[in-house]
Amino acid sequence: MPFFKITLIRSSIGLPKKTQGVLNALGLRKRMATVFKPVNPSTAGQIMKIKELVAVSEVEAAMTSAEMKALRKPDPGYYIETPGLG
């Protein structure tokens, strides 16, 4: 089931209350926040209301915020050896 990955790029400061309401309904509270919403006409209508503020892409599966954070985490550059059996 495909999802829209919606990231808030531009802030809604000073924009009409209706626009801010759409962002709240989508769960976009601050800039660079990302949410996943199922692809359907009602989500599409919401995105059209805030199209100047967001970046949108279509993805196969939704990710949790923990998974997104794990993707951003850099490689630590070391690994911890465990004592071998032989």
Add this chain to the structure above:
Amino acid sequence: MFGPFRATSPLSGGLLWKIPWRLSSPQKRRQRKRLRLVDNVVATVDAALKRQNMESGRNLVRWKEEMPTEEEMRPKDKYTMFDRKEKKYRKGIHKLPKWTRVSQRINPPGF
């Protein structure tokens, strides 16, 4: 006469602000970039709905019917907008409040 609080025409009262009457070329470039970003969002949403064989909502259909994309727009429409109070009925698009976050692409009929 000199210093930060000298009597210049913007400071000596009234509403004389120094807003240039036209956009600079980097401003125009960023404006084109923003137009393309909005076009991309609309295209992504449209393609995603088509792939699911879902009909698009009213606002998406209307946008596709009425709004030109960045390539289809004339430079005049990208950087200026209609205003009935201006000489020759055009003013810079940067005079529109929140102009970097609202869509202003078409003219009233006949202009």
